[in-house]
Amino acid sequence: MTKAGPASVEFRNVSMRYGAVTAVDNVSFSIEAGKLVTLLGPSGCGKTTTLRMIAGLEIASEGQIMIGGKDVTRLSAADRDVSMVFQSYALFPHMSVIENAAYGPTVKGLGKEVARDMAMSKLELVGLKGFENRFPSELSGGQQQRVAVARALVLEPQVLLFDEPLSNLDAKLRRRVREEIRELQQDLNLTVAYVTHDQEEALAVSDRIIVMSNARIAQEGAPRDLYEQPANAFVADFIGxxxxxxxxxxxxxxxxxxxxxxxxxxxxxxxxxxxxxxxxxxxxxxxxxxxxxxxxxxxxxxxxxxxxxxxxxxxxxxxxxxxxxxxxxxxxxxxxxxxxxxxxxxxxxxxxxxx
Missing domain, CATH: 2.40.50.140 (Nucleic acid-binding proteins)
Structure with missing residues (x-):
């Protein structure tokens, strides 16, 4: 199975409305292939809705979403080469670590042995070799997070999405896991869209940051640019x-x-x-x-x-x-x-x- 490699993501004037509520309002941005871009902002600013639209878990009300130059605006989540690591990790409690990690290829009908081999290589990558027969309840929060990452990586998606991935971890572990995610992203040349409300986390992991406020983009740029040259009072106060x-x-x-x-x-x-x-x-x-x-x-x-x-x-x-x-x-x-x-x-x- 040959993979296409990392893909760019582009939003062209994308809006998302739920009845009278506009969750994302005429947003345009691009994520270069092989880069980690963070959507940063307070609760309710539209960042998670934006991430879910990349995943195909929400279908945009207006505008166009491109992945690798292909229009995916109306495609379902199953038809996009994208994987998501959820805030809650969403591991299956009745399945072992290896079964959780092999879930994607198993569902795609790749055969038990092939699925197991693919899962094992990704578990090794995230430092969980030797843990494959344990159950999620027998793992620490940091280890569960790594299983979720291995499961998301196993099908080698064109785009990997993280929704507040560190919010369930204590402060010391957060720092270590964010470094691991960044190393993995760079080593494997992954395209990553990463959502957080934690500005220190965003500054630490990102190639670029998109700051959102009230369903719109307040400013985007490299971490240092946003910190040293904020465009307005909101960005200045939110980042640091x-x-x-x-x-x-x-x-x-x-x-x-x-x-x-x-x-x-x-x-x-x-x-x-x-x-x-x-x-x-x-x-x-x-x-x-x-x-x-x-x-x-x-x-x-x-x-x-x-x-x-x-x-x-x-x-x-x-x-x-x-x-x-x-x-x-x-x-x-x-x-x-x-x-x-x-x-x-x-x-x-x-x-x-x-x-």
Whole structure:
């Protein structure tokens, strides 16, 4: 059985309506073959519905869905070369690990021995050799997750889909399993669409991230682009922590803006904005605390300081509101009421539209 290999996925003006409710609203994007793209957003933003439309578990109300250049918009799930790993893993409790993994080829009528060999090779791939005769109830959450991945991989689908795959695991295991998924995706050159509401997970595993909000795409791009150059307040606040400060753009020349942040003036890329009100998104680690009066820095007073092992979480009261600051490395605690001056780092300080 020769396989076609990984395939691209493309959405062209796709909408999904349930009666009067629009779950996905005129969405267009593409996933390159062999890449891992994450659909990221809060509950109810449309990301899981989008994933289910790739799988054929939901049929789009409007628009076109292409897999490997072929129009699959009206095809059923069974007629698409796609596999999905569900949030609940959806393993059959009465079947052993090997029977679960061999389910796909068995149903396709490939014969018991062939199905078993195919399943065994995938179980070995996910590190479960020796576990084949156990039942799901005898496995840890991380092991059950791997069985679900092996079962999804066994037919070598053109596209592999993950729906919140780590949400049932504890924090430490989550990190390990997300690394395993990423390694597997890269080693096998898989096309993966991955859904999560966890921004750290998205930043860690993705080639590209599509941020969704209210059934639409808020922004898409490489993880670093989204973190360092958010398009708007929603993306800035959703991907990592951000201080959102109301500011005034005083002048713009050659793509650079002079921005009034309270009493201080800070130069930064204009990003297409003109003179007038705007917002600046400032990452907590991009606020630098000084202890001597500085005309180029924003004066403030320490409100709170918490020790979190490898960093301090600090709240500073300023003329533009309370700002959240993170200081990494071993540092002395800062006492409430202490005067400080905040300056702005070169990166992690981004001009965004006022609304």
């Amino acid at each position: 922590d951000a201080n959102l400060i109301d500011v005034t753009v005083k002048s713009v020349a050659d793509g650079r803006a002079e921005v009034a942040i309270g009493p201080v003036s800070v130069p930064m890329p204009a990003r297409g904005l003109g003179i007038g009100p705007a917002k600046v998104a400032v990452r907590p680690e991009s606020l630098l605390i000084g202890h001597e009066a500085d005309a180029m820095a924003l004066p403030g007073t320490i409100k709170k300081c918490a020790y979190l092992g490898n960093h301090l979480d600090i709240m500073v009261s300023t003329a533009v509101g309370e700002l959240f600051v993170i200081q990494y490395g071993a540092r002395d605690m800062l006492e409430p009421g202490m005067p400080v001056w905040l300056s702005f780092a070169k990166s992690g300080v981004t001009l965004i539209p006022p609304v």
